[in-house]
Each structure stands twice: as structure tokens, then as C-alpha cells.
Amino acid sequence: MKRRHHKTNYLSYDVVILLPVLFLTGIGVAMVYSASSAIALHDYGNEYYFFTKQLIFAGLGLFGMLVCRYIPYRLYRNLTYVMVAGALVLLGIVLIKGMGHEVKGAVRWIQFNGFRFQPVEFARFALIVFMGYSLTKKQDDIESFSIGFMPHVMVLLVFSVLILLQPDYGSVAIFWMMAWLIMFAGRVRLSQLSLSAMVFVLPAAVVLILSSDYRLKRCLSFLDPWQYPKDEGYQVIHSLMGFGSGGLWGKGFGQGYQKLFYLPDPHTDFIFSVIGEEGGLRWVLIVMFLYLVILWRGLGIARSKRDFFGSLLALGITISIALQAVINMGVNLSLLPTKGLTLPFLSYGGSSLVINLALIGVLMNIWASQKQ
Numbered sequence: 362m363k364r365r366h367h368k369t370n371y372l373s374y375d376v377v378i379l380l381p382v383l384f385l386t387g388i389g390v391a392m393v394y395s396a397s398s399a400i401a402l403h404d405y406g407n408e409y410y411f412f413t414k415q416l417i418f419a420g421l422g423l424f425g426m427l428v429c430r431y432i433p434y435r436l437y438r439n440l441t442y443v444m445v446a447g448a449l450v451l452l453g454i455v456l457i458k459g460m461g462h463e464v465k466g467a468v469r470w471i472q473f474n475g476f477r478f479q480p481v482e483f484a485r486f487a488l489i490v491f492m493g494y495s496l497t498k499k500q501d502d503i504e505s506f507s508i509g510f511m512p513h514v515m516v517l518l519v520f521s522v523l524i525l526l527q528p529d530y531g532s533v534a535i536f537w538m539m540a541w542l543i544m545f546a547g548r549v550r551l552s553q554l555s556l557s558a559m560v561f562v563l564p565a566a567v568v569l570i571l572s573s574d575y576r577l578k579r580c581l582s583f584l585d586p587w588q589y590p591k592d593e594g595y596q597v598i599h600s601l602m603g604f605g606s607g608g609l610w611g612k613g614f615g616q617g618y619q620k621l622f623y624l625p626d627p628h629t630d631f632i633f634s635v636i637g638e639e640g641g642l643r644w645v646l647i648v649m650f651l652y653l654v655i656l657w658r659g660l661g662i663a664r665s666k667r668d669f670f671g672s673l674l675a676l677g678i679t680i681s682i683a684l685q686a687v688i689n690m691g692v693n694l695s696l697l698p699t700k701g702l703t704l705p706f707l708s709y710g711g712s713s714l715v716i717n718l719a720l721i722g723v724l725m726n727i728w729a730s731q732k733q
Contacts, residue, residue, distance in 0.1 A: 362434065368371040372517050373723055373729055374430070374725060374729075375658070375724075375728045375729070377654065377658045377725065378654070378655055378658040378659065378662075378721065378725065378728075379478070379725065381651040381652075381654045382426075382655065382706060382718070382721050384651055385648070385651050385652075385705075385706035385707055386419055386422070386423070386706045386714070386718070388636075388648070388705050388707060389415070389419075389632070389704075389714070390412070390415050390416055390419055390555060390705035391614070392628075392632055392636055392639075392707065393412055393415040393628050393632070393634060393708075393709045394409070394411070394412035394415075395560055395614055395615045395617065395620070395635065395639060396617075396620050396627040396628040396632055396635040396709075397410070397411035397412065397592070397620075397627070397628035397709065398411075398412070398615075398626070399620065399621050399622065400620075400628070401408075411490050411628055411665070411709050414709075414711070415714070417711075418710070418711040418714045418715060419714060419718075421711070421715050422714045422715040422716075422717070422718030422719065423718060425718055425719035425722065426718040426719055426721050426722035426725075427722065427723025428719075428722065429719045429720075429721075429723045429724045429725075429726065430722040430723075430726050430729075431726065432722075432723075432726060433726065433730070434674060434726045434727050434730065435668075435669060435670070435671075435730075436722055437490045437494075437674070437723075438490070438493075438494050438497075438670055440490075441490050441494040442489055442491075442494075442547065443465050443514070444486070444487040444490055444491070445487050445488075445491050446489075447483070447487070447489070448480065448483055448484035448487035448520070449484075449520070449523065450482050451471065451478075451480035451483060451484070452481070452484055452520070452523040452524065453523060454455070454471055454480070454638025455468055455469065455470070455471055455523075456468065456523070456526055456527070456528060461527075462477060467527055467528060467529060467701075468527050468626060469481065469527045469529055470712075477711070477712075478711075478712055479710070479712035479713070481524055481527075481529060481532045482712040482713055482715075482716040482717075483712075483716060484520060484524070484531075485535070485536065485539075485681055485716070486552070486678075486716065486719075486720060488516070488517070488520060488536060488539070488540065488677075489539070489543070489674060489677030489678060489681060490521050490674065490677075491513075491516060492513060492543045492544065492547070492673065492677060492702070493543070493547075493670050493673035493674040493677060494670060495512065495513060496509075496513070496543070496544065496547030496548075496549070496669075496673060497547075497669045497670040497673065499512075500669070503547065503548045503549060503550075504548075504549075504550050506550075506553055509548075509549050509550070509553075510544070510549055510550070510553045510554075511551075511555070513540065513544060514557070517536060517537065517540050517688075521533050521536060521537070522538060524536070529689070529701070530534065530569070530576070530700065531700035531701050531702040532702070534688075534700070534723050535681065535684050535685060535688070535702070537562065538680075538684055539677060539680055539681050539684060541554055541558070542676070542680050543673055543676060543677050543680075546663075546672075546673060546676050547570055547673055552588055559624070561723050577594040578592070578718045579593050579698050580698045581593075582594040582597065582698070582699070583597060583692075583695050583697060583698045583699065584599070584639050586598050586695060593699070595625070596624070596625050596626075596630075596631065596699055597692075597695045597699060599619050599623050599624040599625075599634075599697070600624060600631050600634040600693050600694075601634075601695055602619055603618075603619040603620075603624060603631075603635060603637055603638035604634060604637040604638065604645070604693075604694070606618065606619075606638055607637045607638040607639065607640065607641045607645075608641050608642070609641050609642045609643065609720050610641040610642075610643060611639050611640040611641030611642075611643070611664060612624055612641075613635075613639060614639055614640075615639065616639060617638040618638070619634065619635070619638055620635050620638075627701055628708070628709040629708045629710060630689070630692070630701055630702065630703065630704075630708065632704055632707050632708050633645075633648070633689060633690050633693040633707070636648060636707075637693075642705055646655045648707070649690070652683065652686045653729065655679070655682065655683070656679060656682075656683045659673065659675060659676075659678065659680075659682075659683075659724060660676070660679055662675045662679075662724060662728045663675035663676040663679060666727060666730075668730075671727045671730065674723070674727060675724055675727045675728075678720045678721075678723060678724050679724070681720075682705045682717060682720070685702055685703070685704070685705050686704060686705055688700060688702050689703065689704040689708075690704070705717045706718070
């Protein structure tokens with residue numbers, strides 16, 4: 362009987378997922394310039410300040426994607442605990458006074474010699490790898506509460522506490538939704554997932570919301586942002602004004618009005634609104650379609666893998682990107698409460714862009730790896 366072995370096709374690329382990612386990255390670089398030029402000129406005296414940095418980030422990210430395309434994905438299985446430990450150390454360093462960099466009251470970055478890095482982006486990948494490795498290893502006892510469920514939740518809780526201390530509630534929400542979906546795919550009992558969500562997760566979320574007037578108003582403002590036009594509803598109102606004024610065809614590249622010191626963070630959290638104003642509904646639909654292609658292809662890669670670890674890894678990468686995109690677009694359209702999450706491949710930000718492009722490289726390596 363012929364022995365099966367793993368073989369990776371190193372000369373091929375999955376263009377079905379590569380092309381949408383490249384297209385979104387290109388749109389992102391262009392729109393970062395359009396959305397940020399006025400702010401950059403006002404704050405730094407250089408309209409190309411954010412554009413130049415985003416161009417560099419895109420170059421680094423594409424290089425990272427190329428490198429990760431050729432790193433055998435099974436290597437991450439052997440590095441699982443090293444990655445988890447490294448992520449926890451980085452998240453802890455952020456909280457050390459003098460080490461973390463504060464922006465708008467949140468300490469989420471490590472800054473060294475002008476270089477700024479957001480550890481939560483690497484932590485997201487580390488958590489995906491851990492979930493994939495641990496769930497694969499424990500398949501024989503996966504229905505056991507103490508083996509299949511609790512260890513994963515405990516690791517998730519440690520990550521969550523460190524991230525909440527920054528604070529970064531949006532990333533915590535992403536982590537929990539992502540982990541729950543991976544555990545569901547990893548055959549953890551649905552009764553354990555649903556019961557724990559109702560008994561612990563939802564009450565904890567409610568307590569966090571009710572314990573702060575600011576967070577409560579944010580949750581309520583998306584229902585009727587015009588009730589809070591000068592504070593919690595301000596961002597959403599101007600975001601919706603951008604979409605509304607863009608109409609079907611848009612005002613044209615660079616011709617948007619809301620980005621001119623009306624819409625806060627137009628090049629980061631609300632870049633989708635700028636796309637809606639300048640590109641109109643047609644470009645909004647194009648962007649959504651590109652994300653749908655990535656989601657469809659990523660799920661297809663996850664389903665096609667015979668290696669369970671590879672399937673869970675592909676699933677985790679895909680849904681982590683998809684969840685960020687859905688939440689960001691939902692916030693921009695006032696369908697979800699305001700959260701400070703970037704739009705993958707489009708928003709300004711080095712950590713997010715570089716890590717997400719690298720994750721696409723990992724996804725393409727999983728696709729290229731075949732059992733023969």
C-alpha cells in the first residue's frame with residue numbers, strides 16, 4: 362500500500378482569495394490618503410503623512426504574506442505555547458507604565474524608537490493557533506466539560522482580562538465570538554457553549570455595559586443617534602451623513618466633506634463611511650462583495666482540509682477577519698454600537714494591516730498543502 366505523505370505546492374497561489382485581498386489593500390492605501398490628507402496637513406504639515414506610512418505598512422504586510430505563504434502551517438502547531446506565552450507577555454508589557462503608548466485614554470500599543478505595535482493583533486493569531494491545536498489534540502475527550510471546554514475558556518479569560526485592562530472591549534468581543542465558533546467547529550458540545558454563554562458571558566457583558574454611563578449611551582445611541590448628537594451619537598450621525606450624501610455614484614475621489622474635521626477617525630474606524638461618500642453605493646457594494654469572496658473562499662479552504670488542525674486554523678483566520686469587517690461596517694451604518702475596530706485591509710494601521718496580510722499568507726499555505 363502506497364504511503365500517504367504531505368506535499369505543499371510551492372509554485373501556486375490561490376488567486377480567488379489573493380486578488381480580493383490585493384484589491385482591498387490597494388483601495389485602502391488610496392482611501393487612507395483621501396480620508397487623512399486634511400488631518401495630516403493640519404496636524405503634521407504634510408498631507409502625505411498617513412498615506413506614506415500606510416504604503417510602507419502595505420509593503421511590509423505583502424512581504425509578510427509572501428513569507429507566511431511558504432512557512433508550513435503545521436509549524437505553528439509546534440510553536441503553540443511559545444506563541445501564547447509571547448502574546449501574554451506583550452499584552453502585559455502594554456500595561457506597564459512607561460512601556461505602553463496611550464491614545465484617547467486607551468493604552469493598546471507598545472512604542473519603541475518611533476515604532477508602534479498593537480499586541481492584540483498578534484494575540485488574535487496566537488489564540489487561533491492555540492484553539493486549533495488544543496481542540497485537535499483533545500478530540501477523543503472533546504465532549505468532556507473539564508477537557509473539551511474549560512481549558513479553552515480559561516485561556517480565553519486570561520487574554521480577555523489583559524485586553525480589558527487596556528481597555529479594548531471591541532477586541533474582547535471579537536475574541537469571544539471567534540473562540541466560540543472555533544470550539545463549535547471543534548466539536549465541543551453545543552449544550553456547553555450555549556449554557557455558558559447564557560449563564561456567564563451575556564450577564565458579564567450586561568454588567569460591563571451597565572457599569573459605565575458612557576458604554577450604556579454608546580449601546581443606546583446606535584438605536585437613535587440623534588438623541589445624542591453632540592457626544593455618543595456624533596460619530597454615527599456624520600457617518601450616516603457621509604453615506605447619504607454619497608448616493609449611488611458618490612461625490613468622487615477626494616471630494617468628500619465629512620472627513621474635513623467632522624467625522625472623527627475618518628482614516629481608521631470610519632473609513633467605510635468615506636468610501637460611501639466618495640464612491641457611493643456602488644463602491645460600498647464592491648467592498649462588501651470582496652469581503653464575501655474572502656469569507657466564501659476561506660470557509661472552503663477550511664472545509665476541504667483533511668487535517669483537522671489545518672481546518673480549524675483556516676476557519677479561525679477567516680472568521681476573525683470576517684467578524685472585524687462585519688462589526689466595523691455595522692458600526693459605520695449604525696447597525697451596531699460604536700466600537701473602535703479597524704476595517705481589515707482598508708483602515709489605517711500598521712499592526713492590523715501587516716498581521717491580516719500575514720494571516721492571508723498562512724491561509725494560502727493551508728490551501729496549497731495537500732495530502733497525497
